[in-house]
Amino acid sequence: MKTALIQQRYTGTKESMREATLQRIAKAAKAGAELVVLQELHQGPYFCQFESTDLFDLAESYEEDVAFWAKTAQKHGVVLVSSLFEKRAPGLYHNTAVVFDKDGSIAGRYRKMHIPDDPGFYEKFYFTPGDLGFTPVDTSVGRLGVLVCWDQWYPEAARLMALAGAQVLIYPTAIGWFDDDPNDEKARQLEAWITVQRGHAVANGLPLIAVNRAGFEKDESGVLKGIRFWGNSFACGPQGEFLARAGEEEEILLVEIDLKRSETVRRWWPFLRDRRIDAYGGLLRRFIDQSGQTTT
Amino acid sequence: MKTALIQQRYTGTKESMREATLQRIAKAAKAGAELVVLQELHQGPYFCQFESTDLFDLAESYEEDVAFWAKTAQKHGVVLVSSLFEKRAPGLYHNTAVVFDKDGSIAGRYRKMHIPDDPGFYEKFYFTPGDLGFTPVDTSVGRLGVLVCWDQWYPEAARLMALAGAQVLIYPTAIGWFDDDPNDEKARQLEAWITVQRGHAVANGLPLIAVNRAGFEKDESGVLKGIRFWGNSFACGPQGEFLARAGEEEEILLVEIDLKRSETVRRWWPFLRDRRIDAYGGLLRRFIDQSGQTTT
Numbered sequence: 001m002k003t004a005l006i007q008q009r010y011t012g013t014k015e016s017m018r019e020a021t022l023q024r025i026a027k028a029a030k031a032g033a034e035l036v037v038l039q040e041l042h043q044g045p046y047f048c049q050f051e052s053t054d055l056f057d058l059a060e061s062y063e064e065d066v067a068f069w070a071k072t073a074q075k076h077g078v079v080l081v082s083s084l085f086e087k088r089a090p091g092l093y094h095n096t097a098v099v100f101d102k103d104g105s106i107a108g109r110y111r112k113m114h115i116p117d118d119p120g121f122y123e124k125f126y127f128t129p130g131d132l133g134f135t136p137v138d139t140s141v142g143r144l145g146v147l148v149c150w151d152q153w154y155p156e157a158a159r160l161m162a163l164a165g166a167q168v169l170i171y172p173t174a175i176g177w178f179d180d181d182p183n184d185e186k187a188r189q190l191e192a193w194i195t196v197q198r199g200h201a202v203a204n205g206l207p208l209i210a211v212n213r214a215g216f217e218k219d220e221s222g223v224l225k226g227i228r229f230w231g232n233s234f235a236c237g238p239q240g241e242f243l244a245r246a247g248e249e250e251e252i253l254l255v256e257i258d259l260k261r262s263e264t265v266r267r268w269w270p271f272l273r274d275r276r277i278d279a280y281g282g283l284l285r286r287f288i289d290q291s292g293q294t295t296t
Numbered sequence: 297m298k299t300a301l302i303q304q305r306y307t308g309t310k311e312s313m314r315e316a317t318l319q320r321i322a323k324a325a326k327a328g329a330e331l332v333v334l335q336e337l338h339q340g341p342y343f344c345q346f347e348s349t350d351l352f353d354l355a356e357s358y359e360e361d362v363a364f365w366a367k368t369a370q371k372h373g374v375v376l377v378s379s380l381f382e383k384r385a386p387g388l389y390h391n392t393a394v395v396f397d398k399d400g401s402i403a404g405r406y407r408k409m410h411i412p413d414d415p416g417f418y419e420k421f422y423f424t425p426g427d428l429g430f431t432p433v434d435t436s437v438g439r440l441g442v443l444v445c446w447d448q449w450y451p452e453a454a455r456l457m458a459l460a461g462a463q464v465l466i467y468p469t470a471i472g473w474f475d476d477d478p479n480d481e482k483a484r485q486l487e488a489w490i491t492v493q494r495g496h497a498v499a500n501g502l503p504l505i506a507v508n509r510a511g512f513e514k515d516e517s518g519v520l521k522g523i524r525f526w527g528n529s530f531a532c533g534p535q536g537e538f539l540a541r542a543g544e545e546e547e548i549l550l551v552e553i554d555l556k557r558s559e560t561v562r563r564w565w566p567f568l569r570d571r572r573i574d575a576y577g578g579l580l581r582r583f584i585d586q587s588g589q590t591t592t
Contacts (some may be wrong), residue, residue: 007344010415012479037373040440105360113572114571115568115570116570118357118564118566129572134575134578135311150570152574153499153531153565153567154567155451155454155455155496155499156451156455156497156571156572156579157572158451159452159579160450160576160579160584162582163578163583163586164584164586165583165586184314184576187404188535188536188537191535191536191537192498192535192536192537195494195495195498195536196498196536197495198491198493198495198498199451199491199493199495199496199498199499200451200493200495201493202449202488202491202492203449203450203451203492203495227387238492239487239488240484240487240488240492241484241487243490248426264436268414270414271449271450272582272583273412274411274412274446275410275450275452275582276409276425276450276453276581277579277581278583279409279429279430279456280452280456280579282430282456282459282460283455283456283576283579284573284576284577284579284580285573286568286573287461287568288459288460288461289454290460290461
């Protein structure tokens, strides 16, 4: 399965951003890509750097956005993983990955389940936690375990997708550095982000694709200095082995993903066989307090 | 917390093995180690390369083994993580990590929960799956999340220890290569083993220690060629960053583990805050079949 990971910087307007993305999708399709994965909230800026009720306007165009990317998938005959700001009802918004099949039909959606909130990433203000569960999306290229960004830190999310039969884990994402952090801390953060995801690939015997934003985006509220998205989009195989990895700049990463490799690796390392589901009850608790409380 | 990871090759007899280990513990204690972690089944060979009822004899000395290592912990004033073959009743055996405190008392035990079984690693024949759950052991140096070998591939085990308040994850282990495997496959296996564990450290914001065997051990049944244990014992911090890493040969790895670092890292990355425990029910299932079956 030839796959394109499209890593971009924000160009300043939705129109120019869409145009840049369209050109890259055309290029990827021409190069034979059957699956194209875009970064988180790829139509605009990463707008969660501050909280403003006005910014919910960005979700007003959700239906039109869906139609636009559906047409794009159809035009280029690719399975397309988009990442959009969904208005579901007044006051109810989601961070939603919409997956289109080659004919432009909606193959499925995933609403981001784990929502972060820390300085510069005020997502709990904007996004209602997803309610579609961890359900993979069936497409003509395979069953895709689409998750989004913060989910990538949660082994539970990856495992649930694997248990539901996902053949590949896919993460559109938006993560970067604060310029004021020291270099060694920056290195630890980037390496942790890569490592935990490669770990999910290993634990589940599945290939994995992560597509991150590139470039610097200012905090328009002026409170913080902004985020330098670190790029480094990558794909790895079911033993966590790198198949391709981008740098920090804009890039179309083309990579061949062999979905059949999982069968071989899982025969060697049959982790699913030996899970102790009789002893995993505690995973449904918030914390296992030592006082003997059983509150969840 | 100054910690010693003692990576050894099997010396051919239990007596010589114990003697070598004692010397290394003495050396580590002299160098200031407060916590000493030994490799899986450190008193003898990795005997699971073939199935023989005679080999259950190795568990007959369990009580004496416990007394021996208790005395050792006391003599050197260290918290000691041992890995023993436990006879619990006739026909009922476990792969058990016994943790001793500095005064020689038993701080706690962990019976290996996930039991592997593949050519050369016939553990399902020897070890009954543990029934003590994923419960950390309280010691004078902290609450230790002791797990064993095959557990290291399971994010569930690490998470449950973290939820129960473990301050560090610890894995005595026995893993290696078959000489006939090609070099690229060997490299993928070693890297996968390291990556998945570093991933647990990241996902849980906890430091992690893995102590592996070194050296070649023949398959005495003559069916397979034997296992070349790959060493590479290591310790990493709560962002998965390497603190120390051994080579393939015998080594005492001394490393300072800062248990307070987790507090800082978890404030930055509060993964425990955002777990979707309302949506994790599927983790208690064997597989989420697409036919709509709800069998677990």
